[in-house]
Amino acid sequence: MSVPSTDPMIGRLIDGRYQVRSRIARGGMATVYLATDLRLERRVAIKIMHGHLADDSAFKIRFIQEARSAARLAHPNVVNVFDQGQDADMAYLVMEYLPGITLRDLLKDYGRLTPEQTLDILEAVLSGLAAAHKAGIVHRDVKPENVLLADDGRIKISDFGLARAVNNNTATGQALLGTIAYLSPELVTRGVADARSDIYALGIMTFEMLTGEQPYVGEAPMQIAYQHANDTVPVPSSKVDSIPRELDELVLWATARDPEDRPRDARVMLDQLHDVSALVRGGTQELALQSTMVLPSSRRAGANAIADAETQVFGAKLATTSPPAATLLGIHPVGTGPVGPPDSGELLGKKADKRKRRGFWLFALVILIAATLGGTGWYFGSGPGSDVMLPDFASASPEAASAKLSELGLQPELGGAFSATVAEGIVIGTDPHAGSRVPQDSPVTIIVSQGLQPITLPTLAGLTQEAASTLITDLNAAVGSIDPIFNGDVPEGTVMAASKETDGADLSAGGEYFEGLTVNLVVSLGAIPNVDGKTVAEATDILVGKNLLAISGEQTYNDTVQEGDVITAQVPEGTIREGATLVLVISRGPEPVQVPTNIIGKSWTEAKPILEATGLKLEYNGFADTPGASNFFKVATLDPGEGELVLPSEPLRIGFTA
DSSP states (O other): OOOOOOOOTTTTTETTTTEEEEEEOOOOSSSEEEEEEEETTTTEEEEEEEEEGGHHHHHHHHHHHHHHHHHHHOTTTTTOOOEEEEETTTEEEEEEOOOOOEHHHHEEEHSOOOOOHHHHHHHHHHHHHHHHHHTEOOOOOOGGGEEEEEEEEEEEEEOOOTTETTTTTOOOTTTTOOOGOOOOOHHHOBBBBBBHHHHHHHHHHHHHHHHHSSSSSSHHHHHHHHHHSSSOOOOGGGTTTTSSSHHHHHHHTOOOOSSSOOOHHHHHHHHHHHHHHHHHHTTHHHHTEEEEEEOOTTTTTGGGGGOOOOEEOOOGGGSSSOOHHHHHHHHOOTSSSSOOOOOOHHHHHHHHHHHHHHHHHHHHHHHHHHHHHHHHHHOOOOGGGEEEOOOTTTTTHHHHHHHHHHTTTOEEEEEEOOSSSSSSSSSSEEOTTTOOEEOTTTTEEEEEEOSOEEEEOOOTTTTTTHHHHHHHHHHOEEEEEEEEOTTTTOOOBBBBEEEETTTTOOOOTTEEETOOOOEEEEEEEOOOOOTTOOOOOHHHHHTTTTOOOOEEEEEOOSSSTTTTTTEEEEESSSSSSOOOEEEEEEEHHHHHEEOOOOOOTTTTTHHHHHTTTTOOOEEOOGGGSSSHHHOOEEEEESSTTTTTTETTTTEEEEEEOO
């Protein structure tokens, strides 16, 4: 069953030149595809800006900035940029295609690296950064994801999407850029970055390569940023005892909180790295190349002195010994050299024997040449040499692969397989695989991509985020964006909704999808914490712990909440996500009551109902309430007086006169 490709870019011809073959990766600003440059007939990586960002001038400028920044660098440790342009509404960037893995992938597979491996990667990355810093470019996003390890052994730094010129290095008025785990203290506190900020990020990356973990961890990005700004990075040997002291000092130098205490740029750190590398490696490579020979302990030792000789290391030139000088001069010890003229008969016999031996060797040589020629003819005619080596047809069309196999004397057969990386209708490979040798006229299966493998997702809403992610990945799909929102009706960590990456269609109740595609999840953060009755400081701490912001709002009277405490937190309308701002309503305490006027001189019978209606605590001589006395007694004094404000908790004292 043939399944159509769900990515509209697959197979598209961009700018009349670049034929898109398959998708490589997807990022926050753009998607990277494998494409063929039809003009130069080479494979390239093409980065295409997301459509919803195309109308945002700031994003477009940043996208073009990446092209200009990287294009200014011509260095073997920086990914080359070939072209940049606009096709209709698409902004694109054409880069060097490097099949391989990232440093992040290597760390996931191996945990941590050896000091020697770390030094090799550091040298390559610092070389690329040194070229960038020399050109006045700050990378601003140094992290393992942006270090590429090619299959042919090359190490390159990529993704200058956040790069800026050194003379334009402030982030005022915009969000901090870069990954929070590698942000320098000055970027966190002041939004300022220069070449020393790249050095700090590289120091954090070095710590991670040596120990397999990042120095700072936290449940929220704000916590990690706080540690970068206020803590000192620990030495790697505190995690792994075997790490050399020289690497500890290199990490501490690169991650100093004060930029003035760090290397001023990558070239300075690279020069120091060479010295550190020599100390860590200990010169063992040079030692291994030297020759070992045995010398007697004394120049005048006799023939038996070799048994007592000492072993010493010398350079390769000294390893070759020369004949004794006496022998070179023709002087032989007694009994070992010629002592008189040789006999003539003996000389003739030796010459005859030499001619016989020469004839035998000439005959043997003729036989050997004949056998070699015959064996060569058999090997390439009907032996193993007649086999055909299969070319690599990956990313070719089935028609082109079939034609080439027929040309090589093989029998092409078509087969199919689902693929998450190769577009439908494009060749994945062959069976036997490329590079194999097969006899002529052998059948070879051309494996053609059928596109993505269909899958059926189960109901995801109501599962925990971990359970939903496991189900998705077990079906060979991918978990995309996680959108955490506050919801008091759904427990924290529970999936509220799921959707397709391709068109946003709802997958909350499961449904048909394809392997390799991404499922986006909406996950509940639980209810917003109740801060009623808390102090402002307590309420702020509680909300910040949930990644919410709190600001003080209006103050109002309240009979139950103490003055200065929070009556309630006003929640914005709509969906509430992390980072939302809640307004705290502050209590002014109970509202004061005004003492009624025109009470003085009234009889207690007339005044009492009026005063009781205020809700104030009345203090007076109870004798005034006896039968007959209420009309007899008149109000003479009020404390506080008429018209004054009194808190409900304070008494109103009443004096009478007959």
